[in-house]
Amino acid sequence: MKLLVRIGALGLLLALFLPLAGCGGPPGEGTRIAPMKTDPGRVGDSSVSDEYVIGAGDQLSVFVYRNPDLSEPGVAVRPDGRISTPLIEDIVAAGKTPKALARELEQKLAKFIQDPNVTVIVRGFIGPPDRQVRVIGEATEPMAIPYRDHMTLLDVMIATKGLTKYASGNRAVIVRVDPDGKRRSISVRLADLIKDGDISQNIEMTPGDTLIIPQSWF
Numbered sequence: 001m002k003l004l005v006r007i008g009a010l011g012l013l014l015a016l017f018l019p020l021a022g023c024g025g026p027p028g029e030g031t032r033i034a035p036m037k038t039d040p041g042r043v044g045d046s047s048v049s050d051e052y053v054i055g056a057g058d059q060l061s062v063f064v065y066r067n068p069d070l071s072e073p074g075v076a077v078r079p080d081g082r083i084s085t086p087l088i089e090d091i092v093a094a095g096k097t098p099k100a101l102a103r104e105l106e107q108k109l110a111k112f113i114q115d116p117n118v119t120v121i122v123r124g125f126i127g128p129p130d131r132q133v134r135v136i137g138e139a140t141e142p143m144a145i146p147y148r149d150h151m152t153l154l155d156v157m158i159a160t161k162g163l164t165k166y167a168s169g170n171r172a173v174i175v176r177v178d179p180d181g182k183r184r185s186i187s188v189r190l191a192d193l194i195k196d197g198d199i200s201q202n203i204e205m206t207p208g209d210t211l212i213i214p215q216s217w218f
Contacts, residue, residue: 051097052122053131056081059124060093062105065117070109074123087112098122130208135160137213138167147207154202156211157194168216169194174203175210 054060058077062085064070070086077083081094088108093101098120109116126132127146133156134144140161145151153174163169169191177183190213192198 051099052125053128054093054096054098054101054122055126055128055131056094057126058093058122060098061121061123063119063121064109064113065119067113067116070113070116095128132208133205134210135213136210137172138164138169138215139211139213140164147205151205152202153188153190153205153211154193156205157190162194163190163213166215167191168214172211172213174205175212176206177208 060075102118102120170189174186193201
């Protein structure tokens, strides 16, 4: 009788102890770790991406599968935003993605060949005006630069090869159009950034910015 009581008590202790042991054990032994949720808006999330939009001045290659005579390795997008390819004299390219332009070319070529398969490749790009950063004034090489993510003022100055000897770099201004359409000016001290390494002046650019570098008064 005493043996049965002891066995019953031991079973009760085991029943109480085992669930606690499972909770306190390492992951994989009775414990499940919930997967971490990813915030899609955080930096580093590769699920968010914008397709490139063709702009005037871009250089394209148009490849028509199994039709080398209809392919064109170098097609310039004219200032009016149009291109010309074999059998297609005039078609608007600016404002379209390479994929959208390829599908439209296929539709037009279908009049001449069966089941055309077209690929459009951007070889040299400037992009549409609202995806450019323009630099005017006393830069060594004033130009329009295709905007890329996280482009900084220093990136822009490297692309334009710095200031001329007549530049008044510390009176430079960035003209920016906000999302609500309002235009505002941001003063930047380019000479301090380039010559003195003042990183506080290395602000991040946004698409459509215009950097104006005035001439020195003396």
